[in-house]
Amino acid sequence: MFRNLLLFRFSPAVAADLDRLPEALDEHRLRPCGPLEAETRGFVPPVGRNHDDPLTRRLQSRTFFTVGAETKLLPSGVVNAELQRKVQKIGEEEGRKVGGRERKRLKEDLLNELLPKAFVQQSRMDGYVDSASGWVVLDTSSRKSAENSLTQIREALGSFPAVPLAPEEGPRMLMTDWLSNRTLPAGFSLGDEVELRDPATATGAIAKCRRQDLDAEEVAEHLRNGKQVFQLGLVFADRLSFVLGEDLVVRKLKFLDVVLDALDGGETDAIGEFDATNTLLAGEVDSLLSRLATIFSIPRPSDGEARESQDEPRKAA
Structure with a gap:
């Protein structure tokens, strides 16, 4: 059950293009994090537990989907404490200070060392698109998370001009x-x-x-x-x-x-x-x-308005 509703709108022409969503998402399934990756994103089945289950579920005019993510848990406090330990050791053993460029390199080496050992946290965000009324509905209150999900859809479809709400009444x-x-x-x-x-x-x-x-x-x-x-x-x-x-x-x-x-x-x-x-x-x-x-007088965008505003959500993020 959705706990939050973060909303975007799209035009009738965009709705007609959503028929290819099931096939488009299939090439963008969530894959596990690689050893040196901090995060991966992709689509997971909205219903079912098998990796190859369908990535969409159509109910009337609504197409449900789920964006998944795998994120390595590597707290900045842990990284900074280990970095400070290394810097202090160099100072004690070599009798010199570590400059900014060397500190940056040490931190990169440290991340490469720790990432493969980090725990992986899995998360998911449910959503649906309604072709009849032109709504994108995402179960989040975070604008950044919503924009990340829209980016995943855009990458899958090549284009998805969904725009933020533009109420005429304040x-x-x-x-x-x-x-x-x-x-x-x-x-x-x-x-x-x-x-x-x-x-x-x-x-x-x-x-x-x-x-x-x-x-x-x-x-x-x-x-x-x-x-x-x-x-x-x-x-x-x-x-x-x-x-x-x-x-x-x-x-x-x-x-x-x-x-x-x-x-x-x-x-x-x-x-x-x-x-x-x-x-x-x-x-x-x-x-x-x-x-x-x-x-609130929230209009559904016309086809021309949607094309002009396609990149606006990215700017808003």
Whole structure:
């Protein structure tokens, strides 16, 4: 189940090109880290445990995929401590100081020595593309991680002009109005979390409230003092709860009981369970995204706009 939603959009012409995604990803499967590699990235099966299982799963207009990574765990503190030991040993045995160029070479040699012995951490990020509505949905709150995943898709397809959201209505101002005047859009209600900041300066005062009644006087006082909403806990249709940021990243997504009760759990295999769960949950997410697109006036890019903006996510990273 997705816990976060970081979103991009793509045009109808890009959607038509996604039919070749299963074959394109197959040439970019995750491979193990080599002895001197710090990290590798690639695609892994979204359902199934065998390396050669399919790398996509199509459910209606949505194509699910998973980006995997293997990362060597080599803490900088360990490397720096060992480097200092070597520098000190040279000073004691040879009676000289180690210059910057030699220190750099020593560090490179040290990394080559330690990398093959380092533990490997495996990670994965789930996502899907919806050809009908033009959404890329990634289960992360990290812009950098999302951009890395898009880069993997671009490398596989050769081109994937998915662009960041471009709302015509300012999320911060709208959410501040919702909280100040209780003017939430139909279907939405307040959750129990908010982050308020003084927008005057980058280092302005910050107030974070969790498990808090947002009707409380202390919240109202922050608003009267000029703070604005940067993150706001919301409930949608009594079916989803989440925290919406001014960057329109959906964090702490939870499917409420009325949704989870619809999962009967009658499937007997992994594929059947995956299909049933993700068809239901992605449908709930699609309803939310459709409302957010309307509220914040988030356009789907035209084919020309998508081509012009293809490299923009890389710049944003």
